[in-house]
Amino acid sequence: MGAKKTDTHFSNTPFMANEMSNIEYGEFENWRGEKAEPAKHGGVRASSIVCVVEVLENMVFLSNATNFVAYFLKSIHYPAAQSANMVTNFMGTSFLLTIFGGFISDSFLTRFKTFIIFCTLELLGLILLTIQAQDHRLQPGPNSKPSKPQEATLYTGLYAIAAGVAGVKAALPAHGADQLDHGNQRLISAFFNWFFFSLCFGGLIASTVMIWIEENLGWNWSFKISVVTLSVALCIFAMGFPIYRFKRPGGSPLSRIYKVFASAIQNRKVSLSEAENRLGISGEMRNHEKLRFLNNALISDSITATEIEETKTFLGLLPIFASTIMMNCCLAQLMTFSVQQGNIMNRSLNKFKIPTQSLSVFPLIIMLASIPLYEYFVGLFGIKSNSGGKLNMFQPLRRIGLGLALASGSMAAAAIVESKRRAAANDDNVIISVFWLGWQYLLLGISDMLTLGGMLEFFYSEAPDSMRSMSTALSWCSTSMGYFISSVLVTISNSVSGHFGKEWLGGNDLNHARLDLFYTLLCILNFINLLNYIFWAKRY
Structure with missing residues (x-):
């Protein structure tokens, strides 16, 4: 895997044959x-x-x-x-x-x-x-x-x-x-x-x-x-x-990326075709090359093919990273609104009352159970490779995509359950069981397992050897940004809905709020985000 990204047409050109650094091939x-x-x-x-x-x-x-x-x-x-x-x-x-x-x-x-x-x-x-x-x-x-x-x-x-x-x-x-x-x-x-x-x-x-x-x-x-x-x-x-x-x-990989961009900009007036011809790059390979404008950086003797590929690979990961942030907005609801819902629902299990702080146990148990099941089905339905061995039928990009789809589905289920809970509380004065939240916990738990696990694997496997820790860290950054954007969405939703009458999430009483509409908004945004992800995943 480590050599995959540098086994390109650059390394096969006479000009670059002796210029390859040992960043990728280090033992x-x-x-x-x-x-x-x-x-x-x-x-x-x-x-x-x-x-x-x-x-x-x-x-x-x-x-x-x-x-x-x-x-x-x-x-x-x-x-x-x-x-x-x-x-x-x-x-x-x-x-x-x-x-x-x-x-x-x-x-x-x-x-x-x-x-x-x-x-x-x-x-x-x-x-x-x-x-x-x-x-x-x-x-x-x-x-x-x-x-x-x-x-x-x-x-x-x-x-x-x-x-x-x-x-x-x-x-x-x-x-x-x-x-x-x-x-x-x-x-x-x-x-x-x-x-x-x-x-x-x-x-x-x-x-x-x-x-x-x-x-x-x-x-x-x-x-x-x-x-x-x-x-x-x-x-x-x-x-x-x-x-x-x-x-x-x-x-420093960032200094190398900066050097590649600086060189590409410096040599921007050189015809791209002329630069590639001077480097001995074939037309067939040129047509299949991504971010070709960076090839101009190779005019500089201080830039190696490995550094070009490193830059292109990291830039290629960023759209995938950005497409996972919205899913983490959904996860933020498990720590905020879902807990508030649980507080005013029936938390009794026979004579035992489930503590509010332990409501997060539900998604964790679901995630823990999903890992062995996932491993079992991968072993059972793994597809055959050319060498006869089994390969994972859920490749990281497909796995992330499935996780993003389930995130949208979880918000749809959350909207339906909240609508039912709110109607029961306001119309019939009935407190429904907290276990109704199990649907959104189930779907989000599996979604998180597929998405975060897939991101860790994808960013590690696809990143250059010299940037694997930094690329893997994108998974955690996505989580952080999802939480921050969730707060922004709440503010925007209240501001816009307030102009049309009443804030969806105003006040402290969920029975008089419209959390169901906020969940519906998240469902729609996640579906749009899924389409955006599919676009970038197909281009990767």
């Missing part, structure tokens, strides 16, 4: 800097360590994301709205900064070192907040606002965690996939499926065990347990050091 090394041996380094055993670490890391991240609201309210004495916004900003920043973590991993450090450094940074941030939570001198007094030093302590710890999470989530999946044979795409696909399973399993522990601990033993126990858990995760990951295989960073 994997062991910890001594020697060539890695397949029998001793890498493999399923090494990648399995990554999955175990992801369970613990995501449990820490999500349990603290839910714990922070209580901490900000009870210890730092921030208002409820400000506390909620701080958590939203924390999560959004964590995911957005993954692109920075991926850049560091690809450019300057191995993915192993990136994880160690950023996980240590996250751990230090947790320790700082744990100390503040236990030391009353670092907290404001009763009915008092925090002082500047106290706020500085809080924000230093909080955003040290955010930066650490960003580096960890950028480097960890790429490091795990690096351990496997890139010639076996089915193995790479299976890894990302089980990595997603580990991510969801960590979330399930955070939504059940950690919430029980916070409610029964006190919210401050979350910090202590998180410190211990993340320390264990760091130790487990480090213990795999002798069996891992590593790839040296190839320098």
Whole structure:
């Protein structure tokens, strides 16, 4: 897989034959800097360590994301709205900064070192907040606002965690996939499926065990347990050091992309056909080449064919990335409006009342169950390759497309259920069961499994070797941008509907709001986005 992107007509031209850099063709090394041996380094055993670490890391991240609201309210004495916004900003920043973590991993450090450094940074941030939570001198007094030093302590710890999470989530999946044979795409696909399973399993522990601990033993126990858990995760990951295989960073990919664009612009007056003829590129290959205007950059002796292909490949990933953002707007509803719906629905199960914070357990269980089922059906209905082996009939692009289609369907189901819930509450004064939300949870859960898992696999497999961490980070950036755009859509919907009478989502009473119309809007936008995705996927 690693050589696929550079096996192009550029590498076959006499002009470029000796100019190819070793960015793409670099061998994997062991910890001594020697060539890695397949029998001793890498493999399923090494990648399995990554999955175990992801369970613990995501449990820490999500349990603290839910714990922070209580901490900000009870210890730092921030208002409820400000506390909620701080958590939203924390999560959004964590995911957005993954692109920075991926850049560091690809450019300057191995993915192993990136994880160690950023996980240590996250751990230090947790320790700082744990100390503040236990030391009353670092907290404001009763009915008092925090002082500047106290706020500085809080924000230093909080955003040290955010930066650490960003580096960890950028480097960890790429490091795990690096351990496997890139010639076996089915193995790479299976890894990302089980990595997603580990991510969801960590979330399930955070939504059940950690919430029980916070409610029964006190919210401050979350910090202590998180410190211990993340320390264990760091130790487990480090213990795999002798069996891992590593790839040296190839320098800044962004500077190479900039250099290609600068050279293409500088040589823009040179006829494209003339430039390609001078380089010995055949007409047949020219006709099938994407982003041909970048070929002019090859006039410069300082630009290699590998750098051209690297630039084209990364640019080709961006439309796919942009097409997945709207789906994550739907996921944001599970954390916001779906929870509000659950609060005013019948949550009783015999004599047990389901806690509101645990409503997220439903989509997590559905996602966890969908991974083994997906793997089973892939093995059962896999298609035959030319070599006789089975290939995944759900290639990443098809898998993402199916996930986007299910996202639109989930919003249609959500609109129907909310219409039924609202009518029952207003007309018949009946509170329907919270399990009616299961339809949107089911469809969105499977959609997330297909889309995020497919994105991780697609961006890793298609990206140049020198940009795999940064490209994989696009999956997390899509999640972050989806949450931010969801807030924008709510604001726009209220503004527009307010001009025509009453805001759809105005006030705090969902029985008098029109959440069903907002869900319908998301369904339509996701369907349009699906058509946009199909357009770009066919052109890829």
